[in-house]
Amino acid sequence: MCRAFPEARTFRSHAFFEHTGVARELHRRGYLYDSNLCLYLQPALAPLRHHTGLVRFPVFWEDDVHFANTGGDWDLDKYLADFTTPGLKVLNFHPFLVAANVPNQDYYEKIKRHIPDLGPDNIDRIRYQGKGVRTFLVSLLETLKKRGERLYTLGELYRMLPLDQPIAAEDKTAGRMTAHSEAEHHAYWKMSEEARQAFVRQDFQQRNARDRYATSRDYNARELEIQSLRAHLERKGRVLDLGCGNGYTLISLARSLEGWDLCGVDFSDNLRRPNTSSPSASCRTCRARRCSATWCGRRIACWRRAGGCCSARARRTASTR
Numbered sequence: 001m002c003r004a005f006p007e008a009r010t011f012r013s014h015a016f017f018e019h020t021g022v023a024r025e026l027h028r029r030g031y032l033y034d035s036n037l038c039l040y041l042q043p044a045l046a047p048l049r050h051h052t053g054l055v056r057f058p059v060f061w062e063d064d065v066h067f068a069n070t071g072g073d074w075d076l077d078k079y080l081a082d083f084t085t086p087g088l089k090v091l092n093f094h095p096f097l098v099a100a101n102v103p104n105q106d107y108y109e110k111i112k113r114h115i116p117d118l119g120p121d122n123i124d125r126i127r128y129q130g131k132g133v134r135t136f137l138v139s140l141l142e143t144l145k146k147r148g149e150r151l152y153t154l155g156e157l158y159r160m161l162p163l164d165q166p167i168a169a170e171d172k173t174a175g176r177m178t179a180h181s182e183a184e185h186h187a188y189w190k191m192s193e194e195a196r197q198a199f200v201r202q203d204f205q206q207r208n209a210r211d212r213y214a215t216s217r218d219y220n221a222r223e224l225e226i227q228s229l230r231a232h233l234e235r236k237g238r239v240l241d242l243g244c245g246n247g248y249t250l251i252s253l254a255r256s257l258e259g260w261d262l263c264g265v266d267f268s269d270n271l272r273r274p275n276t277s278s279p280s281a282s283c284r285t286c287r288a289r290r291c292s293a294t295w296c297g298r299r300i301a302c303w304r305r306a307g308g309c310c311s312a313r314a315r316r317t318a319s320t321r
Contacts (some may be wrong), residue, residue: 002029010154012036012092018057024052033057033158035090040065041079043212043221045088047161055161057154062092063133064108069223071256072104074131076139083140084147090154093137101127101134175208176217197267204245204268214271215245226252236260246271 002008009032010215014282016036023034031053039045041061048056061083066264067073083089096115100123111126118126127134144151152160188199207214216222226249233239236259241250254262266272 010158012059013172020052023050023054027053033154035059035092038062038065039219040069040223041082043082043085043087044089047088047157055158055164057088057090057157059092060087060089062135063097064105065103066136067102067104067133072132073255074103074133074136076136076143080143083144084149086159091140093133096317097133098137099123099127100132101129101132103128103132106134136215162206175206175211176213177204178206201267204266205270207246207268207270209271211245212246212248215248222249225249229253230256233257233260238263240265244271272293 009030011026011031012035016038018036022058023036026034031054033047034050035057037048037056038059040059042058045060046060048058052054096102096112096118097108099118099252100111100114102111107128114122114126188196190200204215213219228251229249233253236257238255238261239250241247241262241264244250244266247264250262250264254260
């Protein structure tokens with residue numbers, strides 16, 4: 001590869017495959033940066049210093065990752081606010097997926113045999129005619145152009161970096177976690193059960209309820225959990241999430257659970273508050289309707305998905321007794 005492309009200074013591996021020895025050798029041979037890590041839709045991304053000496057630009061959005069996570073939801077309006085939040089936005093599109101306007105994994109499996117022979121003679125027959133990768137890319141670029149946004153190459157970003165300074169000096173954990181001293185940790189285990197609950201509740205009262213990471217900063221573990229839940233919810237019914245936080249899991253499930261009743265229970269007034277309870281990104285993607293009710297003496301938040309067309313506005317329909 002190095003002989004075939006002697007001027008190359010960056011790389012990305014298929015499926016983001018990584019090997020420390022390979023990365024170290026590429027850096028020794030003159031490679032300066034890569035984009036070999038996908039952090040799908042995570043806000044406030046910054047370039048990373050890899051231990052091999054490379055600078056890493058995490059991928060914010062990738063086409064096949066998107067349809068794997070959404071099942072093929074190409075409504076740009078649901079995701080546009082994610083693309084315009086502060087932070088690095090590296091977008092990764094596969095040429096074949098763009099050319100064929102692939103909408104989902106099933107369609108890709110049907111046409112992937114045409115990767116070697118796709119051309120003018122068969123593109124009209126192979127290209128998907130509805131919404132897919134291509135239509136999403138065109139809409140995204142047109143929208144960003146209207147907003148006056150500018151696109152940069154990785155090379156331009158690398159030359160812009162203040163390599164003699166910390167790349168990400170700003171603390172991004174505000175509203176996502178609460179730091180405690182060792183003395184507080186020891187005191188916790190000596191508290192009564194009621195005092196422990198009050199201690200934990202106070203932690204979550206300080207969280208930013210609109211931040212999708214307010215209750216869990218491990219994006220991958222949470223998305224795997226949501227995928228597993230979705231795979232095992234087959235017959236239409238009701239879902240009760242005990243300790244729902246700001247409702248991210250329920251709102252994510254509501255995208256595909258047509259006609260289900262989804263209810264969440266949480267003891268944090270801050271996370272349940274009508275004007276802040278749902279993460280803005282999740283409300284955009286799910287368009288869920290929120291109501292309040294009483295259950296076992298505690299207020300619960302309830303999201304109902306009905307007919308695929310709901311309002312994203314949070315409104316109170318029953319007061320807490």
